[in-house]
Amino acid sequence: MINAAERKRMQRQRDKEAGITTITLRLDSQEMAMLLEGCAERRIARQPYDVTEYLIGLIRQDNKLLCKQLADLRKSSCGKCGDTLPGDPRGCCMQGDSACWQTSGYKRLMLSTL
Numbered sequence: 434m435i436n437a438a439e440r441k442r443m444q445r446q447r448d449k450e451a452g453i454t455t456i457t458l459r460l461d462s463q464e465m466a467m468l469l470e471g472c473a474e475r476r477i478a479r480q481p482y483d484v485t486e487y488l489i490g491l492i493r494q495d496n497k498l499l500c501k502q503l504a505d506l507r508k509s510s511c512g513k514c515g516d517t518l519p520g521d522p523r524g525c526c527m528q529g530d531s532a533c534w535q536t537s538g539y540k541r542l543m544l545s546t547l
């Protein structure tokens with residue numbers, strides 16, 4: 434007979450083989466309410482998204498937006514050092530200079546709700 438711990442171990446093994454990562458979220462009550470609101474209101478008059486489905490959707494939606502933003506940025510270069518935007522991921526050596534895109538342009542890639 435297979436007990437719960439054994440079943441869990443087998444599930445983890447299958448996930449590992451499939452390249453699946455499980456993450457745990459700690460949300461305060463306001464964030465949890467916002468999550469449930471999103472699940473329901475984005476499927477008005479339908480069965481709400483389940484929490485996992487909704488979060489996966491947000492990740493995929495944001496990645497699509499990020500890729501588009503990066504593709505748009507790559508058409509331009511830094512006015513100071515000439516690097517293709519968004520510039521050196523380790524930080525442009527001119528960062529801090531007002532003419533360097535990374536000094537304030539980086540905000541265009543940040544999440545706007547924080």
Ligand SMILES: [Zn+2]
Nearest residue numbers: 511514525533
């Ligand atoms: Zn620069």
